[in-house]
Amino acid sequence: MRYMATYDLMETIRNTNQWLGATALAMGAYPAFSLVPNPAFAWMQAWGEVTERTFQRMVVKPDWNIPPVTSSDGQDHVVATEVVVERNFGDLLHFVVPGRDVPERKVLLVAPMSGHYATLLRSTVISLLPDADLYITDWHNARDIPVSAGKFDIEDYTLYLVDFLRELGPDTHVIAVCQPAPLTLAATAYLAEEDPEAQPRSLTLIGGPIDPNAAPTDVTDFGHRMTMGQLEEIMIQRVGFKYPGVGRLVYPGLLQLSSFISMNAETHTKAFTDQIGRVARGEAADHDKHNKFYDEYLAVMDMPAEFYLSTVERIFKDGEIARNEFTVAGKKVDIGKITTVAVKTVEGTKDDISAPGQCIAALDLCTGLPDSKKASHVEEGAGHYGIFAGKSWRRNIRPLVLDFIDANSGKKPGKPRKAANKNAA
Incomplete structure (x- = not known):
């Protein structure tokens, strides 16, 4: 996997999901749909909002935001x-x-x-x-x-x-x-x-x-189960063309995040499903408990x-x-x-x-x-x-x-x- 292509593929998938979320958000919020009393549009908008925020946070370094x-x-x-x-x-x-x-x-x-x-x-x-x-x-x-x-x-x-x-x-x-x-x-x-x-x-x-x-x-x-050769082959990739570190061998943050999430997949799935429901019902906020946690948790570095x-x-x-x-x-x-x-x-x-x-x-x-x-x-x-x-x-x-x-x-x-x-x- 030590190729730029695999790194760029992961970034492409992330970018595509962010775009799909933004698209669903824009479509669900289209004014004309307000004439149609169908909850599907509210759920589409909610799914798009959560999805866009989720995949966008993966490549952004959080601010410190230290209070006085x-x-x-x-x-x-x-x-x-x-x-x-x-x-x-x-x-x-x-x-x-x-x-x-x-x-x-x-x-x-x-x-x-x-x-x-x-x-x-x-x-x-x-x-x-x-x-x-x-x-x-x-x-x-x-x-x-x-x-x-x-x-x-x-x-x-x-x-x-x-x-x-x-x-x-x-x-x-x-x-x-x-x-x-x-x-x-x-x-x-x-x-x-x-x-x-x-x-x-x-x-x-x-x-x-x-x-x-x-x-x-x-x-x-x-750590004991995997050989060093296996780890190097499975985990290590070269940074793609999008970033200043192009060509550098790294353990990608997106790959690490997939491992983090897979350890508690059911918990994370429920958390995001519940958040979509809260957004659809108008109960979510920009800095609610879910967003405060996942804005940090999803922000990964290589x-x-x-x-x-x-x-x-x-x-x-x-x-x-x-x-x-x-x-x-x-x-x-x-x-x-x-x-x-x-x-x-x-x-x-x-x-x-x-x-x-x-x-x-x-x-x-x-x-x-x-x-x-x-x-x-x-x-x-x-x-x-x-x-x-x-x-x-x-x-x-x-x-x-x-x-x-x-x-x-x-x-x-x-x-x-x-x-x-x-x-x-």
Whole structure:
């Protein structure tokens, strides 16, 4: 499947469905049909509206849309984004809140490169902003990156994190969500040997596959069942002529989305059927629960082929992080060299992506870290999404993470720094 034709075929199918939806919407809304009391036209219009929105969202990067933050001065402050470090495959993004005193907690949120944009963590960002000076890794869509930019695998990802941490300095607290947890742990260990002064103060790993074999799931079973040759043949395609990354080998976002949906096909089918009914009855809204969820869920990005394949081979199949045998640029990274960075793991009992046991394995790898700097939390009844963005995160996990950060900051909790711009609105 490693051809532009297959990539362009998928894009053609997506584009055709978007066009069919737009056509049905326009026909159903034709004024003359209002003279005919037939509900079929209302259903046609509703089907078209839902279908057009669904397929159009698949190629659009969502906006952050962060609401204003209420500060200690009682005023609402707008939130802006600022690129601190700009790279080909991803940027270090800063959420700037002009006019407020900057919180002492400097937090780097490491977003996954796993098919969705960093905006998947929007609710996590919103929950942390009032209490933290927040940064995030904003990974780029591989289809928009020219082939001349070169490769990007898990070693490159790790070195990006190293550079971001060096930029932020030693007072940083890192929260890694899901897929990047093992690579963030490796980046911290790399700094422990190469540049100890740039290490963060704390590292919180949420639902990450440190040791995928500690608690097998459908994800780990799939990784072991498929050979690397099969994965490369089935999953990898070349970006078509429509995008700047033409010719780049990628794991296409549309192909990933089909896999996501097939895992819960009945649930998604019912969700869209119900939404069509709500639109036909005039009960839907632009930002209702369905649209808020699927506008983000359907917005997928292409993943560099070498990153996807090296993740499966080295993290899941060979377990290089779990065995403490990971190498970066020919240098072995020893996780046991972490001696000063406090490490906390967070898991959910109902996590079917990174089951309990996979993430807490990080604590056993930190052989050079005293028990006083290790912590773990297992959230009862929480699924994968819930432990970083759902009700469990908001009510229980977030306060625990902030307490962990404060306990390892060496400063008074929440003490504000000087305002970034006192004259700003």
